[in-house]
Amino acid sequence: MAAGVWQIRLLTASAALALIVATSAWGAGAPALSALIWIAPGHEAAALTRQPAMCSRAAAGDAQVMIGEALFNAPMLLGGQAARADMSCASCHSNGRRNPHFQLDGVSAGPGTADVSSSFFSPARANGRFDPKPIPDLAFPVNVSRDPASGALERFLRGLIVEEFSGREPSPAALSALAAYVRAIGDCGAEQEQPRRLADQIALVRLSVMAAEHLAAAGDPETAAIAVAGARHQLGLINERYAGQGLARERDRLLAASRALQPAAGSRAPELAELRRWLTGFERNLMPMLARSEVRSLYDDARAGLWVSRNRPE
Ligand code: HEC
Known part of the structure; x- marks a missing residue:
């Protein structure tokens, strides 16, 4: 069993600096790592020590991509329960790709899946259906075009932050930096994983x-x-x-x-x-x-x- 939604509600934004006393499957009183809150049972060691490899498509030192990566890893970009649980884009899209170990009760159907329109994230947008999908690898576009001319990615990201995750309206600069980072996410050919x-x-x-x-x-x-x-x-x-x-x-x-x-x-x-x-x-x-x-x-x-x-x- 993954950490339940009710446990997440107990967490505060400052929880990151404290060892959280987990009351989850880890047993009452056992110390837990906040990095493991949404990790499927049995996947803990893999999640702590490995991550998907990511090879950027952007030139080294691109400031937009750097700002986007910072925001992608920042829980405060998301609002509501996600931010309170210290969850960021990277919790599901590890290193910009996909986290095969992600699992959260009420949000996932199994490891590596999530329902981003769950009422856990946003009561307003909740569609009332439990509809978890495999977390996509952002190195490979699925439904959302990465073409900068169309602006489809920027529109999608805005909806994701504000409507699905109850975040504050992002500034235009924040949105374009985040989109620049997402467009820069590339795979590394044969090398699929790297140490964490x-x-x-x-x-x-x-x-x-x-x-x-x-x-x-x-x-x-x-x-x-x-x-x-x-x-x-x-x-x-x-x-x-x-x-x-x-x-x-x-x-x-x-x-x-x-x-x-x-x-x-x-x-x-x-x-x-x-x-x-x-x-x-x-x-x-x-x-x-x-x-x-x-x-x-x-x-x-x-x-x-x-x-x-x-x-x-x-
Ligand atoms: C709780 C896990 C979770 C979090 C957190 C999350 N995502 Fe996702 N993301 C998903 C899932 C699942 C989908 C697929 C949804 C679908 O197919 O309806 C998705 C889809 C996407 C897509 C569309 C991919 C495509 O080409 O179709 C993009 C881009 C994306 N996410 C970026 C982000 C960004 C940026 C953030 C942070 C603002 C974020 N995600 C936070 C789980 C998550």
């Missing part, structure tokens, strides 16, 4: 902050705030992998780094200069510290496997 490591999460922290800088400079503070919250979400995902007694210093520093990104009361996102300073400090100090102890964290395949077997429900 600290470096991947670090890359998402960095690109989220850089995206926030771009957006703040372009006068879009609302979308910048979504990207900053996305960076904090990624820091939370790193934090929960640095479990265990020997890693308390790393966890303290992650928490402090996340707090430093918290916008001051009354402002929507930290100032541009603050974001620059934060990123420099993160790259110089916290990144090397985390890299040194990665082998002792749950980014290590053997440790992740052990963690799963120890915490597996009876």
Whole structure:
């Protein structure tokens, strides 16, 4: 059984930085990883250690695609229950592709399926039918044209965010960046999977902050705030992998780094200069510290496997 919808309602937006006490199939009181909330039973180790390979069709350093990737991984882009459960586009479309391990009660019919018009996501748009579909691999268009001239992708994404996922109206800049990222998602030929490591999460922290800088400079503070919250979400995902007694210093520093990104009361996102300073400090100090102890964290395949077997429900 996957985590039930009622459990998700208990989660708050700040849950990412805490080890969630799962009351799900993992047994009352057992610590759980928020990264496993919507993972099918038996798929935990695979979901923690592997991800689909993605080869971008865009030129390296394309700012639009970078902003789009940050938003794609940011739960705050979605509203309602999805955002509260720290779910982002990437929860279903891992690394832009498809998550074969996704399973959530009331939303899925089996691993890798979801009903995006479920009342769980949006009471307004719910069609009243339980209608889960296989999650598509975004490297290969199915029903939605990627042709920039038609604007079909932008219209589809707007409907998805606002109507299916109860999100706020995205700014035109947010929508075109998200569409640019979706258009850039490519497959890698024969190579179907790649490991899931600290470096991947670090890359998402960095690109989220850089995206926030771009957006703040372009006068879009609302979308910048979504990207900053996305960076904090990624820091939370790193934090929960640095479990265990020997890693308390790393966890303290992650928490402090996340707090430093918290916008001051009354402002929507930290100032541009603050974001620059934060990123420099993160790259110089916290990144090397985390890299040194990665082998002792749950980014290590053997440790992740052990963690799963120890915490597996009876
Ligand atoms: C709960 C899982 C889930 C989440 C979260 C999710 N999707 Fe999807 N997505 C799906 C499913 C399932 C479909 C297929 C729906 C259908 O066929 O009716 C789909 C379809 C799509 C398609 C159309 C693919 C095609 O060519 O037909 C795009 C593009 C897409 N999603 C992008 C996104 C983006 C961007 C986000 C975040 C704003 C997102 N999705 C969030 C599950 C999800």
